[in-house]
Amino acid sequence: MGDEQRYGEWIAVRRQGFVAELVLDRPKAMNAMSTAMAKALAQACHELGADRDVRAVVVTSSHERAFCVGADLKERNDFTDADLSRQRPFTRAAYTSVLEIPVPTVAAVHGFALGGGFEIALSCDVIVADPTAVVGLPEVSVGVIPGGGGTQLLPRRVGSARAAELIFTARRVEAAEARELGLVDFLVEEGRDREEALAMGERIAANSPVGLRAAKRALRLGHGLDLRTGLEVEDAAWRTVAFSGDRAEGVRAFNEKREPRWPGQ
Numbered sequence: 001m002g003d004e005q006r007y008g009e010w011i012a013v014r015r016q017g018f019v020a021e022l023v024l025d026r027p028k029a030m031n032a033m034s035t036a037m038a039k040a041l042a043q044a045c046h047e048l049g050a051d052r053d054v055r056a057v058v059v060t061s062s063h064e065r066a067f068c069v070g071a072d073l074k075e076r077n078d079f080t081d082a083d084l085s086r087q088r089p090f091t092r093a094a095y096t097s098v099l100e101i102p103v104p105t106v107a108a109v110h111g112f113a114l115g116g117g118f119e120i121a122l123s124c125d126v127i128v129a130d131p132t133a134v135v136g137l138p139e140v141s142v143g144v145i146p147g148g149g150g151t152q153l154l155p156r157r158v159g160s161a162r163a164a165e166l167i168f169t170a171r172r173v174e175a176a177e178a179r180e181l182g183l184v185d186f187l188v189e190e191g192r193d194r195e196e197a198l199a200m201g202e203r204i205a206a207n208s209p210v211g212l213r214a215a216k217r218a219l220r221l222g223h224g225l226d227l228r229t230g231l232e233v234e235d236a237a238w239r240t241v242a243f244s245g246d247r248a249e250g251v252r253a254f255n256e257k258r259e260p261r262w263p264g265q
Helices: 035-050 081-099 116-122 150-158 160-169 175-181 193-205 209-222 227-242 245-255
Strands: 004-007 011-016 019-024 056-061 066-068 105-109 112-114 126-129 134-136
Touching: 004 035, 011 035, 019 035, 019 193, 035 081, 056 066, 056 193, 066 105, 066 116, 081 116, 105 116, 105 193, 112 116, 116 134, 116 150, 126 175, 126 193, 150 160, 209 227, 209 245, 227 245
Parallel strands: 019 056, 056 105, 066 112, 105 126, 112 134
Antiparallel strands: 004 011, 011 019
């Protein structure tokens, strides 16, 4: 299982070699995102991003029937407008912290991934789901909008019209349709989302840590730019790795027909 580090009461990080498993661990509330949980998630993500021994992050859930059901509406029920305004920087920082993890991220989704829960998954690079997954952005049904990146991340996955339909109707989408629409990327056997996501994390982590960070940076920064500008972003990222120790070791290992021993610099 690897060493476990706790961030507050409801976020855990387990290390398995160069892969970090980031666990949403508030099972009694189906991982509903409270203020305290948001603060802990942001702290964990920032520390993982700064750790040069982490090459991939896999986001999982300890709840059997849910990945994350979104914002903690019970906590918000007693909020004044001022309370909600004070909470906003912490919740926004939590979702942004997942999006800005500088290494590849994989979400392992089963059960409900709704609202902010689905936005956490959307903030990852790849989403692995099992047949129990139910995803959606139902915020307009409770008088708000997707505020954890959903209005920007969903159209980048499925196009503007499909994203509009899903957000405006607030409908929940079951696993098979979610895979068909591109809301999730891989559909695996029931109960195997975590194992398959961790296996993917291990395959990712076998590669150059310098190359992984640079490739993710180019992918994220270049998305949505015109082709010429995007190629400039790519070239800048290439220059950060072309003269690195990882590139030299990668070429050497290839020619010597052995596994590379990445210096990570």
